Structures are given as C-alpha cells and as structure tokens.
Amino acid sequence: MPSTPYVSNKPKNTETREELRARIPGWGADLDPADRPSYPKERLDPSATGAHWDFPERQAGAEGREHSIEHEIVPPVFGTSVPLKGFSGAIRRHAYASYSEGRAAHWLLLILGDRVDAWESHLRSLASLRPDNPVTETGVLSERRRHGIASRFGVKRSDINHQWIDPLIVGAPWVAAGGAAVVVVRKLVRRR
Amino acid sequence: MRAMVYRGPYKVRVEEKDIPAIEHPNDAIIRVTRAAICGSDLHLYHGMMPDTRVGTTFGHEFIGVVEKVGGSVHSLSPGDRVMVPFNVYCGSCYFCARGLYSNCHNVNPNATAVGGIYGYSHTTGGYDGGQAEYVRVPFADVGPSLIPDWLDDEDALLMTDALATGYFGAQLGDIVEGDTVVVFGAGPVGLFAAKSAWLMGAGRVIVIDQLEYRLEKARTFAHAETFNYNEYDDIVVEMKKTTDYLGADVVIDAVGAEADGNFLQHVTAAKLKLQGGSPIALNWAIDAVRKGGNVSVVGAYGPIFSAVKFGDAVNKGLTLRMNQCPVKRQWPRLLEHIRNGHLKPNDIVTHRIPLEHIAEGYHMFSAKLDNCIKPLIVPNAR
Numbered sequence: 001m002p003s004t005p006y007v008s009n010k011p012k013n014t015e016t017r018e019e020l021r022a023r024i025p026g027w028g029a030d031l032d033p034a035d036r037p038s039y040p041k042e043r044l045d046p047s048a049t050g051a052h053w054d055f056p057e058r059q060a061g062a063e064g065r066e067h068s069i070e071h072e073i074v075p076p077v078f079g080t081s082v083p084l085k086g087f088s089g090a091i092r093r094h095a096y097a098s099y100s101e102g103r104a105a106h107w108l109l110l111i112l113g114d115r116v117d118a119w120e121s122h123l124r125s126l127a128s129l130r131p132d133n134p135v136t137e138t139g140v141l142s143e144r145r146r147h148g149i150a151s152r153f154g155v156k157r158s159d160i161n162h163q164w165i166d167p168l169i170v171g172a173p174w175v176a177a178g179g180a181a182v183v184v185v186r187k188l189v190r191r192r
Numbered sequence: 193m194r195a196m197v198y199r200g201p202y203k204v205r206v207e208e209k210d211i212p213a214i215e216h217p218n219d220a221i222i223r224v225t226r227a228a229i230c231g232s233d234l235h236l237y238h239g240m241m242p243d244t245r246v247g248t249t250f251g252h253e254f255i256g257v258v259e260k261v262g263g264s265v266h267s268l269s270p271g272d273r274v275m276v277p278f279n280v281y282c283g284s285c286y287f288c289a290r291g292l293y294s295n296c297h298n299v300n301p302n303a304t305a306v307g308g309i310y311g312y313s314h315t316t317g318g319y320d321g322g323q324a325e326y327v328r329v330p331f332a333d334v335g336p337s338l339i340p341d342w343l344d345d346e347d348a349l350l351m352t353d354a355l356a357t358g359y360f361g362a363q364l365g366d367i368v369e370g371d372t373v374v375v376f377g378a379g380p381v382g383l384f385a386a387k388s389a390w391l392m393g394a395g396r397v398i399v400i401d402q403l404e405y406r407l408e409k410a411r412t413f414a415h416a417e418t419f420n421y422n423e424y425d426d427i428v429v430e431m432k433k434t435t436d437y438l439g440a441d442v443v444i445d446a447v448g449a450e451a452d453g454n455f456l457q458h459v460t461a462a463k464l465k466l467q468g469g470s471p472i473a474l475n476w477a478i479d480a481v482r483k484g485g486n487v488s489v490v491g492a493y494g495p496i497f498s499a500v501k502f503g504d505a506v507n508k509g510l511t512l513r514m515n516q517c518p519v520k521r522q523w524p525r526l527l528e529h530i531r532n533g534h535l536k537p538n539d540i541v542t543h544r545i546p547l548e549h550i551a552e553g554y555h556m557f558s559a560k561l562d563n564c565i566k567p568l569i570v571p572n573a574r
Contacts, residue, residue, distance in 0.1 A: 026534025059216040136551060
C-alpha cells in the first residue's frame with residue numbers, strides 16, 4: 001500500500017513532545033497562538049503605542065518635499081538626510097511627480113537617478129579635498145586579513161560564479177572615465 | 193560626528209557630518225553605542241534599492257543613550273539607555289493603531305507601500321541610520337524602549353531587527369504542533385526563525401543554505417537539520433524526499449533579494465537591477481511546501497517586479513504571509529524568552545568592527561569572508 005501523501009495520514013517522522021522538550025530549550029512555549037505577539041495580525045489598540053496625539057504635529061519643511069502621488073498629503077514626519085540635487089535630483093523629482101508606485105516607470109527612473117547620482121557624486125568628489133578612492137571605499141584591502149582565498153575556494157559556494165562581476169560594476173565607470181580623459185587630452189594636444 | 197556614508201554601489205566610507213538636530217517636538221537624538229550591519233543593508237550597498245542617495249548613512253539596527261529630546265517627549269530623558277526598533281512609526285495612524293507598526297502611513301512621503309526605516313534609502317522615508325555616532329529618532333515616545341538592566345547590550349541590539357524579524361517569520365508560518373518547517377537562509381534572520389519555530393511547536397526544523405559554516409551554526413545554535421543546496425541536483429526534490437513526498441508544512445524565506453542558486457535570476461536582480469529581487473528562494477519555498485501549506489516571507493525584496501512562480505502558489509492553494517516586522521510588538525515576549533534562557537541572541541555575533549573600518553565590514557559581510565554571520569559596529573572604538 002502506498003504511503004503518505006497518497007493516503008491520508010501525516011508522516012510519523014517526528015520526535016515525541018517529551019523528546020523535543022528535552023532536546024530544545026523552550027520547545028512549545030508559544031504553542032498556543034494566544035502567546036504569539038503578532039496574533040491576530042490586526043489588533044485595534046491605539047492606547048498601546050505611547051502616542052499622545054490623534055494626528056502628529058507637522059515637521060517643518062514639507063513644502064517642495066518630493067512625495068508619492070499616492071499620498072494625499074506630505075506625511076507629518078519625514079527624513080531629511082539627502083535633499084534632491086543636480087541632474088539625478090531632477091530625474092527623481094520627475095519619477096515622484098509623474099508616476100505612481102504601481103508604475104514600473106516610477107521605479108526604473110529612480111534606479112536611473114541612483115546611477116546618475118553616483119556619477120555626479122564621483123565627479124564632484126574629484127574637485128574636492130577628499131576624492132573617492134575605490135580601493136579604500138570598497139574595503140577590498142581586507143581580502144588578505146579576512147581570508148579571501150580560504151573563504152572562497154575549497155568550499156561549496158555557488159556565489160563564486162558571479163562575484164567576478166562585482167569589480168566590473170565598481171571599476172568599469174572609472175576605466176570609462178579614464179578612457180574618456182585620455183581621448184580628451186589627446187584631442188587637446190593634437191589641436192596645439 | 194563620524195558617520196558611515198554611502199558613496200555609490202559597493203563603496204562606503206566614514207565622513208564627518210553634523211550631529212543631527214531635533215526636527216520635530218517628539219524627536220530624540222541618540223548617541224549610538226552599538227550598531228549592526230543587516231543582510232538587507234547589502235541590498236543598499238549593492239545599489240539595488242531605488243532612491244538610495246549618495247551621502248546617506250545606513251543602519252537600522254542600533255542601540256544607544258539618549259542625548260537630547262524634543263519638547264513633547266514624555267517617556268525618555270537624556271542619559272536613558274535605549275533600544276530602537278528599525279521601524280520609524282507614529283503610533284496613531286490607521287495602521288499603527290492596529291499593530292501594523294511597520295506599515296505606518298505618517299512617516300514616509302516617498303512611498304505608501306512601505307513604512308519608515310532608519311538608514312534604508314528614500315524609498316523608506318529618507319532617514320539617516322545608526323551606523324554613526326548620533327542618530328535622529330522620530331516619535332521617541334513610541335518607538336524606543338529602555339533597555340532592562342539585566343539585558344546585555346548585544347542582545348538588545350539584536351532585538352531591534354534580526355531576532356524580532358526571525359521570530360515574526362516563524363509566527364507568519366502559523367506553525368502547529370508537529371509541523372515540518374523549512375527555513376531558506378542560515379543568516380541571522382534564518383537562524384532566529386529556525387530557533388523560533390521550535391518555540392511554536394515544530395516537529396522538524398530544516399535549514400537550507402550554501403555556506404557550510406552557517407549551516408554548522410544552524411545545527412548547533414538552532415538545533416536544525418541542514419541541507420547545502422549545492423550538494424543536490426534539485427533542492428526541491430530533496431525536500432520532497434525528506435518529507436515522504438508530502439512537502440513541508442511551513443516554509444520560511446529568510447533570504448530575500450539576493451538569493452543565489454540560479455545564475456540568471458541572481459545576475460538579473462542583484463547585478464543588473466532588472467528585478468526587485470532574485471526570487472530563487474521564494475520559488476523554492478513555493479515548490480517545497482506542501483499543497484495547502486504556508487509560506488512566510490521575511491526576506492527583503494525591492495519594490496519592482498520579480499519573476500515569482502505565482503501559478504504554482506495558486507494551484508497548490510498556498511497561504512503566503514509576509515511583512516516587515518512590527519518590532520516593538522515582539523519585545524515583551526522576546527524578553528521573556530531571553531530571560532528564561534530559551535534564546536541567547538548574541539551567540540550568532542561573529543565580528544565587532546570599529547566604525548572607522550566600515551568599508552572592510554561591508555566587504556567582508558557582502559563577500560561572506562572570515563565565516564562572517566553577524567558583524568556589529570562599534571562607533572566609538574577608534
């Protein structure tokens with residue numbers, strides 16, 4: 001006769017309650033769903049949160065703050081870490097103003113803005129007292145101290161087959177920028 | 193102050209920034225004493241999360257000491273030692289009032305589909321994070337809690353996300369006594385989810401990963417059976433075999449957006465950013481769970497589309513449950529479990545890194561070097 005699941009009984013491959021309690025600290029302590037803090041999922045209890053307002057006082061600076069068009073208002077509190085700026089800022093502002101979160105264009109434009117932001121920031125850093133340093137900022141110098149070779153080889157890791165792409169992602173823009181600089185300099189020299 | 197700063201994909205450094213100011217009457221400024229790098233920080237680090245701006249400070253797992261409070265803060269005073277949930281939330285909107293703290297509607301102008309998170313891009317509100325000497329904490333009367341005197345700093349730190357999220361992931365599985373629970377991912381969240389599954393009465397707990405040192409931790413820390421998917425042609429078939437071809441009752445995805453195991457899926461998501469996340473673990477979860485079973489998703493995914501095998505989920509009659517963890521809701525019960533000796537969170541900590549070496553910490557964690565499972569950041573250790 002075939003076994004589970006071709007017949008109705010559950011597989012009997014588990015240990016008994018007593019065996020599990022003896023082996024696992026706290027086994028079954030939350031067996032009753034009532035002991036689980038997120039059960040039920042929604043539990044109406046506004047007094048439990050510590051909020052002493054019906055609607056929070058509004059943080060200053062909401063005017064002009066980019067926001068999802070799925071929001072009726074700019075929420076009362078928001079982050080102010082890095083305001084929009086430059087060409088990347090224009091791309092991001094367009095993404096927020098034109099497309100809802102349900103549209104792929106919204107997110108793809110934001111990702112484009114991220115790439116442009118990285119380029120703009122690298123260029124800006126070159127004109128600063130602290131230019132970006134892809135060697136120290138990638139932490140790659142830790143490879144020796146953190147056993148880069150032993151961690152990767154002789155062990156069964158499938159992520160090794162794509163880690164070679166990472167240096168390309170980091171290095172390609174620098175190589176491209178270097179190439180562009182060489183082309184520009186050569187053109188200037190030839191003009192003379 | 194010194195703060196970790198994002199400089200573009202795969203690049204971070206420490207910079208001098210202004211100490212954050214009180215911007216709202218219910219703000220507090222916290223001096224950070226310990227922070228951590230979360231696996232989901234790597235999605236930012238790799239440039240996967242839309243609207244991650246150069247100059248942002250990451251870090252949604254941190255504890256510290258209250259430095260300053262705004263005029264309407266009642267519950268905290270300067271000098272208090274506090275742990276801060278990774279959720280920024282108001283406590284009074286439609287969602288917070290119902291316990292859905294991670295889905296707050298009053299803290300994130302940039303998106304309605306996700307609440308506020310410290311140091312996790314402008315898609316989650318544009319807040320700077322805690323991998324710094326100081327951090328602004330909005331709604332100080334709602335989020336932070338005093339750390340009990342008896343609680344170790346590192347245990348408190350892990351309560352701010354990894355432990356709470358793992359425990360929440362097990363709850364989403366609606367485990368009943370004797371269930372076979374499979375956890376994809378032996379990182380911090382997966383380890384805590386596996387450990388928590390036993391608390392809820394699991395009969396078997398199986399953890400799947402590709403890193404042998406993490407599977408070893410799953411065996412010793414979480415008492416789990418383990419499978420390295422690289423040792424099998426097809427891990428789904430292996431899960432069917434080990435469950436008498438029934439499938440697991442509950443599967444938890446504790447991997448998220450950078451899942452490995454399929455070159456094309458991983459590269460299109462993690463490298464080319466053409467998917468919101470690599471859905472390999474999620475698809476394996478859908479295929480490895482039994483018909484009528486539950487799939488819990490606590491791995492983090494980006495907001496754009498992913499190639500998820502939704503038809504199988506429909507045809508199998510699955511229940512898919514997921515959310516960012518409402519952290520503070522978990523704390524009273526987790527404190528009981530820690531006090532009773534059921535959980536010892538900081539057993540999973542492998543590295544403690546000075547803030548000045550943040551680039552090394554990110555690289556090591558990202559490349560999975562030096563048997564790294566959970567790296568902590570020490571802001572004032574120069």
